[in-house]
Amino acid sequence: xxxxxxxxxxxxxxxxxxxxxxxxxxxxxxxxxxxxxxxxxxxxxxxxxxxxxxxxxxxxxxxxxxxxxxxxxxxxxxxxxxxxxxxxxxxxxxxxxxxxxxxxxxxxxxxxxxxxxxxxxxxxxxxxxxxxxxxxxxxxxxxxxxxxxxxxxxxxxxxxxxxxxxxxxxxxxxxxxxxxxxxxxxxx
Amino acid sequence: xxxxxxxxxxxxxxxxxxxxxxxxxxxxxxxxxxxxxxxxxxxxxxxxxxxxxxxxxxxxxxxxxxxxxxxxxxxxxxxxxxxxxxxxxxxxxxxxxxxxxxxxxxxxxxxxxxxxxxxxxxxxxxxxxxxxxxxxxxxxxxxxxxxxxxxxxxxxxxxxxxxxxxxxxxxxxxxxxxxxxxxxxxxx
Numbered sequence: 001x002x003x004x005x006x007x008x009x010x011x012x013x014x015x016x017x018x019x020x021x022x023x024x025x026x027x028x029x030x031x032x033x034x035x036x037x038x039x040x041x042x043x044x045x046x047x048x049x050x051x052x053x054x055x056x057x058x059x060x061x062x063x064x065x066x067x068x069x070x071x072x073x074x075x076x077x078x079x080x081x082x083x084x085x086x087x088x089x090x091x092x093x094x095x096x097x098x099x100x101x102x103x104x105x106x107x108x109x110x111x112x113x114x115x116x117x118x119x120x121x122x123x124x125x126x127x128x129x130x131x132x133x134x135x136x137x138x139x140x141x142x143x144x145x146x147x148x149x150x151x152x153x154x155x156x157x158x159x160x161x162x163x164x165x166x167x168x169x170x171x172x173x174x175x176x177x178x179x180x181x182x183x184x185x186x187x188x
Numbered sequence: 189x190x191x192x193x194x195x196x197x198x199x200x201x202x203x204x205x206x207x208x209x210x211x212x213x214x215x216x217x218x219x220x221x222x223x224x225x226x227x228x229x230x231x232x233x234x235x236x237x238x239x240x241x242x243x244x245x246x247x248x249x250x251x252x253x254x255x256x257x258x259x260x261x262x263x264x265x266x267x268x269x270x271x272x273x274x275x276x277x278x279x280x281x282x283x284x285x286x287x288x289x290x291x292x293x294x295x296x297x298x299x300x301x302x303x304x305x306x307x308x309x310x311x312x313x314x315x316x317x318x319x320x321x322x323x324x325x326x327x328x329x330x331x332x333x334x335x336x337x338x339x340x341x342x343x344x345x346x347x348x349x350x351x352x353x354x355x356x357x358x359x360x361x362x363x364x365x366x367x368x369x370x371x372x373x374x375x376x
Contacts, residue, residue: 011233012232013268014268032317036275037311038310040307042306046290048285055264057316058266073286073290075290077252078252080206088284089283090226091283091286093226093240094226094276095277095280098238101236101261102275105230106268115230121226122226125221128245129217130363132213134213135217139363140360141361141365144371145369146371146372147371147372147373147374148374149374149376151375169328170318170320171319172314172329174371175328176277176365177364177365178329178368178371180367181330181331182333185356187337187338187352
């Protein structure tokens, strides 16, 4: 009777694997401890490149990636660059958009809600007097970030609003932005 | 005598343009107000893609990018994906590495310090019980992020340490992570 279970997917996620993962973490909470990593090399001016490959999680070093991901930060001409890549504060918006989206999709799946379409638009305000050190009362980071979410799903508006609020609270990147997270910088 | 000034570069940055930018902002602080943007579309499961192109800054809409940047978030198999891309919390590390690097390079240039090499290694810890909602006392985001910086520069160790501390304080992404930044999510 249950032969279909192993391949049942909702929102592209394997339901059996979801249940197995959650059961394993409930039994051994340390499996939920992950360490993510990046290595970055300065190239010139506002251009630098990151390599991302290994991480630790689920009790072991991951070896699923045979080649590293590489991403280039750049700056537009108005910020002294040549558009070598998106700039770091734009990559932060990409990370935030992706994390809120994946958190939404995951918890929709856990609730049995099929998502048909999901798109987000983000914008955030920065006053560069902070970066430049011209006014020490101005915070160098984002003042605020707004996410507009377009969703088509087989559920009520109330269920959508609940999912949106839940995703905002449980998204790792959104939580990292909303909450003060300590960053240490040391010389190697 | 000053014919060389217009093309003098330090750490790959045009010194004359740096001075002009800072003078313009000192005279008209509203030129420092920027708005950055991203648009993201869910594909399937933990895969989604961002488009980044336009932004507002220096008093106008920027039109320097004729084609948009595109970046794909994915997840590794242990997180129910197929390594379609780096995952969002890894992209956050890329953004943070790039921002601290560019802030360091910029303020080194402003102080007349030539940087020969600069590389960073980042790692950060996350307990996925937070994302999964299995333990509401666990924060879903990074617990802490460590940056190790390798620098070769024509200055003293004390000057390097000062620059590192200053960059940590003035980097827009680092400040966004270290400080609580409000994020709103609304239905479009």
